[in-house]
Amino acid sequence: MTSKTQPVDPLYNPKLRPIIDKVIEDNINLEGGLMVVLNNLQSKIGFLSAPMQEYVAERLNIPVSKVHGVVSFYSFFTTVPRGKHVIKFCIGTACYVGGINQMIDKAKQILKVEPGQTTSDGLITLEICRCVGACSQAPVVVFDEVNQGHMKPAKFGKLVENILKDEANA
Amino acid sequence: MKKYRSMVLISNGDSSQSKGSEAVIEAIHQALNKYDLASEVYVTNIPDSGSPKAQPLVIIYPEAVAYGPIHAEDVDFLVSEHLYKGRVAESLRVNDPFEIKRIAWLVQRTGTMPAENRVVLEYVGVIDPTSINDFLTHDGGQAFPIVIEMKPQEVIDIIKKSGLRGRGGAGFPVGVKWQAVRDAPGDKKYIVCNADESEPGTFKDRVILEGNPFSMIEAMLIAGYACGADEGYIYIRGEYHDALEKITNAIKAAKEFGVLGQNILKTGFSFDIHVHSGAGAYICGEETALLASIEGKRGEPRSKPPYPTTNGLWGKPTLINNVETLGNIPPIIHNGPEWFRSIGTTSSPGTKVYTILGNVNRTGLMEVPMGITLREVIGIYGKGMKGGAFKFAQTGGSSGSIIPAILQDTPMDFDSYRNVGVALGSGALLICDDSNCIVDCVRVLMKFFKVESCGKCVPCRIGTEQTLQIMTDISEGRGTMEQLEQLDLLRKGMEQLSNCGLGQTAGTPIKNMLEHFRAEVEAHIKLGVCPAGVCAMEG
Numbered sequence: 001m002t003s004k005t006q007p008v009d010p011l012y013n014p015k016l017r018p019i020i021d022k023v024i025e026d027n028i029n030l031e032g033g034l035m036v037v038l039n040n041l042q043s044k045i046g047f048l049s050a051p052m053q054e055y056v057a058e059r060l061n062i063p064v065s066k067v068h069g070v071v072s073f074y075s076f077f078t079t080v081p082r083g084k085h086v087i088k089f090c091i092g093t094a095c096y097v098g099g100i101n102q103m104i105d106k107a108k109q110i111l112k113v114e115p116g117q118t119t120s121d122g123l124i125t126l127e128i129c130r131c132v133g134a135c136s137q138a139p140v141v142v143f144d145e146v147n148q149g150h151m152k153p154a155k156f157g158k159l160v161e162n163i164l165k166d167e168a169n170a
Numbered sequence: 171m172k173k174y175r176s177m178v179l180i181s182n183g184d185s186s187q188s189k190g191s192e193a194v195i196e197a198i199h200q201a202l203n204k205y206d207l208a209s210e211v212y213v214t215n216i217p218d219s220g221s222p223k224a225q226p227l228v229i230i231y232p233e234a235v236a237y238g239p240i241h242a243e244d245v246d247f248l249v250s251e252h253l254y255k256g257r258v259a260e261s262l263r264v265n266d267p268f269e270i271k272r273i274a275w276l277v278q279r280t281g282t283m284p285a286e287n288r289v290v291l292e293y294v295g296v297i298d299p300t301s302i303n304d305f306l307t308h309d310g311g312q313a314f315p316i317v318i319e320m321k322p323q324e325v326i327d328i329i330k331k332s333g334l335r336g337r338g339g340a341g342f343p344v345g346v347k348w349q350a351v352r353d354a355p356g357d358k359k360y361i362v363c364n365a366d367e368s369e370p371g372t373f374k375d376r377v378i379l380e381g382n383p384f385s386m387i388e389a390m391l392i393a394g395y396a397c398g399a400d401e402g403y404i405y406i407r408g409e410y411h412d413a414l415e416k417i418t419n420a421i422k423a424a425k426e427f428g429v430l431g432q433n434i435l436k437t438g439f440s441f442d443i444h445v446h447s448g449a450g451a452y453i454c455g456e457e458t459a460l461l462a463s464i465e466g467k468r469g470e471p472r473s474k475p476p477y478p479t480t481n482g483l484w485g486k487p488t489l490i491n492n493v494e495t496l497g498n499i500p501p502i503i504h505n506g507p508e509w510f511r512s513i514g515t516t517s518s519p520g521t522k523v524y525t526i527l528g529n530v531n532r533t534g535l536m537e538v539p540m541g542i543t544l545r546e547v548i549g550i551y552g553k554g555m556k557g558g559a560f561k562f563a564q565t566g567g568s569s570g571s572i573i574p575a576i577l578q579d580t581p582m583d584f585d586s587y588r589n590v591g592v593a594l595g596s597g598a599l600l601i602c603d604d605s606n607c608i609v610d611c612v613r614v615l616m617k618f619f620k621v622e623s624c625g626k627c628v629p630c631r632i633g634t635e636q637t638l639q640i641m642t643d644i645s646e647g648r649g650t651m652e653q654l655e656q657l658d659l660l661r662k663g664m665e666q667l668s669n670c671g672l673g674q675t676a677g678t679p680i681k682n683m684l685e686h687f688r689a690e691v692e693a694h695i696k697l698g699v700c701p702a703g704v705c706a707m708e709g
Contacts (some may be wrong), residue, residue, distance in 0.1 A: 027512055028176065031484070032466035039408070039447055066467075073451035073468040073624075076408050092370030094527045096614050129450060130622075131408050133373035134184040135525060135598070136533040145411065149188045 011051045019044055020052065022057045029114050032162075034060060034070060038077060043052070083125035084119040085163055088142040092131030098138035104128075106153045114127045124160075124168055174212040176253055177300070181227040181238075183218030189201040191226035197245035198228075204246075205254045214298045217381045218448030224249060224264045236264045244385040257688060263486070289521045290497035292536045294381030299416050303425040306385040311429070311678075313503035317392050318437050325396040326352060329499070332507035338364060338455075338492035339566055339596045340671075341518070341584035347489060348478035351397040354487035359399035361390050362464070362483065362490045364412070365457040366448050369566060369620065371598030375493035377535055379413040382497075384421035387430060387443060389496035394441045399488050402441065407448040418445050419496035450623035456670045457490045458623070470626045471670035494523055494597070514540030519584035522594070528563075528601035541586070543577040548601060551602075556634040558603030559608045562687075564611070566595010569675035572608070572682035592682060593675075597626050608687040609694055612679045613641040619676040633664035637680060646706035648674060648693040656686060 010016040011093040023040045027033035037056060041048060048071050067162065072076045087107065089100050104115060106124055111119050118125040134140050137149025141156060178198060182191045195215065201206045217227060224238035227651050228248065235258055237248060244262055251259035288294075298304040305311060317325050330345030351359060354634045363386060367375040379386060390402045406414050421443050432440045453459045454469040461483050463469040482488020498520060502510045511519045520539040527533050530552030538551070544563055548555065564574045571592035573580075580586055587594045602611065616638040624627040625631045640657050643649045661677030683691060693701050700707055 023422065032464055034466035035446070035463065036466075039449055042449075067467050070466070073470075074451050076449035081502060091618075092609075093614065093618075094371050095325065096608065097600065097602065099529060126665075129366065130409065130450065131370035131372075133367065133376045134374060135371045135527045136535075137184045138527065140184075146185055149184055 002107065009051045010047075010103045011049065011055055012044045016045060020055070022054065028060065034067065038070060040068075043076055046164050047081045053079075059156065071159075081118075081122075082165075085144055086124050086127060086142075087144075088129040088132075089115065089162070090130070090132050090134075090138075090140040090142065091128050092135060092138075094135035094138040094142055095131075100139040101150075102153045103139060103141055103156045104149055106157050107160065110157060124163065141159045171295050175210040177212045177214070177231040178230040178253075179214060179216045179231070179296070181225050182215035185218045185222050186226040187444045189222075189225055189239065193242040194226050194228070194240055194245060197242040198249065199405055199583040201246050201249035202253070202498070205249060207253055207302055212302055213251055214510040216298070217295045217377055217434050220470050227264070233258070235301070237262045238264045240663055252493045269277065276424070276657045285523050287539050288537045289501050290378060290494055290503070291381070291522055291535070293385070294377060296654070297382060299381055299383055299420060300423075302384060302420070302427050306381070308535050309504075310382075310500075311386055311388055313500035314388050314395075314429070315435075316503055318397055318435070318439065322396045322398060325392065325503070328503065328507050329396070332502045332510040334498055334502060334582060335518055336492060337494035337498070337522065337597070338640070339369075339569070339593070341594070344491065344495055347491075348393065348397055349478060350401070350477070350532055351487050351489040354480045355377050356487050358401075358486045359397055361393045361397065361399045361402040361497055362457075362460070362484045362491060363390055363402065363404040364455065364457065364460060364486055365404055365410070365417075365493045366450040367410075367461060367493070367596070368407060368455045371525060371527055371564070371571065371600050372566070373525055373536060374597050376410050376413050378493050378497050378523075379410070380416050383413075383417045383497040384424065385497055385500055386417065386493065389419060389422050389499040390443060391430070391434070393489055393491065393496065393500050395439055397487075399489065400440050400442070403446050403483070404442040404443060404683065405446045405448060405463055405464060407454075408450050414445065414447055417635075421445065423426070430646065451624075452618075453624045453670075456672060460490070461488065468624075469671075470624050473669050477541065492596075503662050505628050515581060515586070517585045518645070522582070522597060524597045524599050526599045526601065528599075529558060529603040530601045531556050541580060541581040544573060544599070547582075547599060548578070550620060552601060555601070558605050560601065560607060561604045562602050562608065562611075564598070564602065564615075564679075566593060566598055569593075569671065569678065570595025570598065572612075572679050574682070574686035576686070591685065594680065605702060605704075607645075607702035608683050608690050609641065609645045609700070610702075610704045613638070613645050616641050619672065621673060623676075627663050627667075627669040627673065629667040630669065630676065633660050633668070633673065634676055636660055637677070639665075644691065644694050645700075645705040647694070647698050647705075651692075651695060654684070654691065654695065 018082045027036045053067045054064050057067040088102050102135050113119050115128045134147045140147050140149050141151050180195050202211055226240050227239045229236050229239040230252055248259050248262055293308055297308045326348045334344040337339040365375050448454050450468045456461045456471045457478055459469040459471040478488045480487055514520045521537050521539050525535055525538045532553040536551050560575050565571050573592050620634040621639045623630045623634045637660050642654045663681045664673050664677045690701055
């Protein structure tokens with residue numbers, strides 16, 4: 001373990017707290033607004049920590065169990081921070097037939113982490129995702145929300161190396 | 171309205187993006203600034219068009235010259251030649267005459283492939299999806315004024331007469347559903363557009379929404395008027411960022427134009443549309459789960475009846491139609507039900523949008539009349555098999571069927587397929603050649619269902635887990651003949667006892683496999699070999 005101190009929860013981070021409050025206030029009177037609030041917080045903060053879920057429940061006046069039920073149901077919501085870059089592998093049928101498993105193996109080999117995990121330096125998170133609807137380009141890997149189609153292990157490896165190289169230079 | 175001297179269209183679909191269209195768009199904006207043309211030239215994106223060889227494609231109006239493939243480094247020359255100096259940059263043109271024909275609407279505005287019949291996709295890739303003016307100049311928005319002159323019941327009668335059936339997979343008659351919502355008691359009713367296109371392999375709804383978002387607004391207006399609703403929701407899956415942005419902008423533009431909101435065009439009819447983004451759950455394509463998700467709850471389906479037509483969103487009567495279904499509404503109103511009935515088959519009139527994928531020479535999107543056969547699809551639209559022989563096709567994403575080669579001459583429409591025990595599904599056609607193993611393919615499907623089952627009802631939650639276990643055993647050489655019998659029992663149990671469509675259809679691939687590919691499955695069990703050489707057998 002490194003001696004790095006545990007980062008402060010976004011709820012108590014003076015820079016992020018106003019963002020959280022604004023999202024909640026914008027949707028506080030919206031019928032069925034919970035999904036909208038969570039979607040916004042996920043994209044603006046990056047994850048939904050336990051204190052954040054409790055806070056949302058309190059402000060929207062609904063049970064915490066209900067908030068957590070929704071958070072754990074949808075695959076977009078995460079309760080831990082993601083890495084700086086997110087690489088998603090589409091495991092739709094077309095991509096499976098197209099050989100997406102070769103890319104997953106290649107990623108494991110280069111980054112030494114499994115899908116669902118983040119590299120120890122917090123740089124890259126690997127994820128499995130559902131069909132992204134770009135099946136004519138199968139197999140598809142999503143690099144930070146950009147679809148890259150017709151992927152081959154060698155090409156994929158190079159793209160990952162490029163990210164690592166860019167980060168090392170930055 | 172601001173007037174522009176030229177319009178530049180850049181193909182920016184998946185295929186173009188993978189070839190660097192984003193960089194081209196940025197370079198064009200830079201070059202326009204450099205030549206001080208930014209205020210005179212309008213730049214916009216269109217879905218992929220023409221052949222992948224010519225992408226990224228850049229088309230410049232009013233001259234209608236197609237350039238491609240264009241790379242970021244070509245842009246400066248292109249802008250300086252065509253837009254600044256005013257002459258065609260010959261060296262960058264799409265020069266292969268065959269390629270130009272593929273970009274068919276430059277020659278004639280019908281279809282991009284022979285015999286294709288574009289109704290829903292007619293203006294996709296033709297109009298600028300960010301401009302309501304462009305939509306209107308291409309005859310868009312003409313159906314709603316016709317409707318507003320009629321009585322709501324007359325509108326429903328037209329839809330009934332057209333014989334349109336739901337394009338989400340089940341093929342339910344659309345007119346009947348509209349009538350049920352209209353007849354349901356209550357003042358407050360909702361129209362919901364189901365754009366949670368989650369079936370793997372299906373991306374037709376995404377292309378429709380990205381290519382012509384305004385037609386969706388028009389169709390929802392018509393549905394709202396006919397059913398007596400004043401509010402609508404578009405539930406769009408979270409993965410579709412671009413479609414979400416296009417439809418949100420289209421709604422904003424329609425509101426500014428005065429065709430959405432209070433007292434539309436001073437007719438006394440009011441209608442408002444909200445966009446709701448999903449958050450990654452396959453099950454939310456099921457209508458009751460979708461409604462729960464809009465209400466901000468876990469997207470779990472409930473048992474039916476009561477149907478959403480009487481007890482839908484927040485307990486009010488609600489009409490839920492798929493994107494492609496709604497896309498058919500304006501053309502039907504505009505051209506009449508007789509015209510619609512002249513396309514397709516008697517029991518399933520109209521066209522169907524398919525996404526063709528897998529081991530064929532050409533993959534992509536096509537819209538063809540109902541009733542053509544799989545053989546035609548593979549031969550004409552797929553340009554033949556890629557090497558191997560056709561073994562089976564998988565329709566409609568995961569809850570579709572597996573169509574064996576012997577059924578490839580069955581007309582593709584709802585009833586013809588139902589009669590031979592398979593389903594048309596949502597429109598994906600994954601074509602598999604003889605290098606694919608049926609056991610492996612079904613195992614992957616069952617894995618998908620296991621992950622996506624919401625877990626609320628037992629037959630689906632346990633059934634998907636158990637069937638996956640058996641399929642894994644068979645594919646790894648541990649399967650027994652007793653397990654095969656169990657598999658069939660589990661499948662039947664899921665079909666009859668599950669709460670919603672997911673569990674009810676999850677066993678369909680197993681049923682098709684046991685019916686048409688029993689010998690191949692038994693080879694795995696009795697001989698311990700995978701005839702296609704895909705499964706890694708033990709021992």
